[in-house]
Amino acid sequence: MINILQSVPLAQYTTFGIGGPADYFVIATSKDELVEAVLYAKANSLPFFILGTGANILIGDKGFRGLVIKNEAKNITIHNAQVTAEGGVIIADVIAKTQQIGLSGFEHYAGIPSTVGGALWQNLHFLSADRTYTEYIGSIVKSAHILQKDATVKEVKADYFEFTYDWSILHKTHEIVLDATFQLKQDDPQTIQKRIEENLKWRNEKHPENAVKTSAGSIFKKLEGYGAGRLIQQVGLSGYKSGGAEVSTKHSNFIINTGNATALDVRNIIDKIQKTITDQLGLVLETEISFIGEF
Ligand SMILES: Cc1cc2nc3c(=O)[nH]c(=O)nc-3n(C[C@H](O)[C@H](O)[C@H](O)COP(=O)(O)OP(=O)(O)OC[C@H]3O[C@@H](n4cnc5c(N)ncnc54)[C@H](O)[C@@H]3O)c2cc1C
Structure with missing residues (x-):
């Protein structure tokens, strides 16, 4: 039997520690509950999103309009x-x-x-x-x-x-x-x-210390022959800050939430890096993480 909750802050369910509320939220503890949650979303015409450990996503500050299904089916x-x-x-x-x-x-x-x-x-x-x-x-x-x-x-x-x-x-x-x-x-x-x-x-x-609690790992995909972190260093953006977010000086492909970063702070840094790399090096860096919900 699933228990659908309302207005649940999502930051606690991501490694970045960033993200606004889900309108609806459920923890599925078995395959059957996961299917039940998906059927519930479909029956109620709700967009839905399957959440794992939240280690490869940035959730927007305004959260997710629909049902977030946290998958804890662990057999x-x-x-x-x-x-x-x-x-x-x-x-x-x-x-x-x-x-x-x-x-x-x-x-x-x-x-x-x-x-x-x-x-x-x-x-x-x-x-x-x-x-x-x-x-x-x-x-x-x-x-x-x-x-x-x-x-x-x-x-x-x-x-x-x-x-x-x-x-x-x-x-x-x-x-x-x-x-x-x-x-x-x-x-x-x-x-x-x-x-x-x-x-x-x-x-x-x-990797930066405590990265599993303050980041989403590498932000950008590597380019053939170039590590994204090296390129970011090369254009002088290692340590670059926006609000509470900052490019790690230890591994420049990581953006760190130093405590009170918003999703917008992270987005600003991503935009700055992509623009600078293209302007200075003529290369296009693509993000590896997904952007979820409203920013
Ligand atoms: C410190 C750190 C280091 C990292 N190092 C690495 C690394 O070395 N190599 C690497 O590859 N990655 C790395 N990552 C990225 C991340 O760990 C991986 O991408 C991981 O697989 C994300 O899994 P998750 O359960 O957290 O997925 P989430 O971030 O919760 O979700 C990611 C995507 O997967 C989808 N998803 C989740 N569960 C399901 C499901 N059951 N069915 C279908 N879709 C699903 C979600 O809907 C979402 O679109 C790192 C991240 C951090 C924070």
């Missing part, structure tokens, strides 16, 4: 080397469970805030253990159950998602991941643990 089952996780499962929880039993595949994403649904939506990625290539979550997806536009459930294989850098077909179809099955590999738990620790150490060294 995980493991058979041999296959893991099936509901869309609201936190990636850190899968990492902990699979490391313990010597299953490798998720450890590359240690330290990244994400649900399974958000990870498939954006094809979660990080550098390989030897740092020579990029690991994508799409490469371990075997199949998934998705809720289609007409509210029917379909089982799809990995290729359905057309995973590429920062992209899956979900950007186009806006279908919802109910659960996904991943194919992992047997490995030594201690070796996996070592990779986790090295990834966490890397993040500690390169």
Whole structure:
């Protein structure tokens, strides 16, 4: 049974800590509740938005006119080397469970805030253990159950998602991941643990302190051959401020909420960076994060 709330501030549900109220808000704790919430939105002609850990979005200061469905469907089952996780499962929880039993595949994403649904939506990625290539979550997806536009459930294989850098077909179809099955590999738990620790150490060294509570990670997609952070540094915008938001001086592709930033402050910085990069370098930086609701 779902419990629809009204006028719920969304800042607390995002890693940026920014965002106005949702007119309607519900926490779905199972696949069935998630479907029920979507049907409720459809029956009441409400626009709806599926929220994971809110780590790749900027929600506008005026909030969201419709129903925000926070996905906390968290069931995980493991058979041999296959893991099936509901869309609201936190990636850190899968990492902990699979490391313990010597299953490798998720450890590359240690330290990244994400649900399974958000990870498939954006094809979660990080550098390989030897740092020579990029690991994508799409490469371990075997199949998934998705809720289609007409509210029917379909089982799809990995290729359905057309995973590429920062992209899956979900950007186009806006279908919802109910659960996904991943194919992992047997490995030594201690070796996996070592990779986790090295990834966490890397993040500690390169990312701004407390980034999981004050930012949405990298704001811009990388360009072929250029890291966005380096370009931002090159045009002198490292440390640039607008209101309570500021470009990190440690990693310039991060914008930090220093305490009282508004969505508009962040938008101002994004606009300033994009304009400066184009004017000075003739390059176009695209955002990796999504803008949700009214600004
Ligand atoms: C400090 C920090 C570091 C980061 N580092 C990385 C990194 O190294 N690599 C990387 O790839 N990303 C990184 N990110 C970005 C972010 O963690 C990922 O994009 C993550 O996958 C977002 O998942 P989420 O659950 O928070 O999704 P949300 O931000 O809540 O939502 C993002 C999108 O996914 C959609 N969505 C969520 N659940 C579902 C579902 N069940 N079905 C369909 N659509 C759904 C939402 O509707 C929305 O459009 C970082 C972010 C932070 C804050």
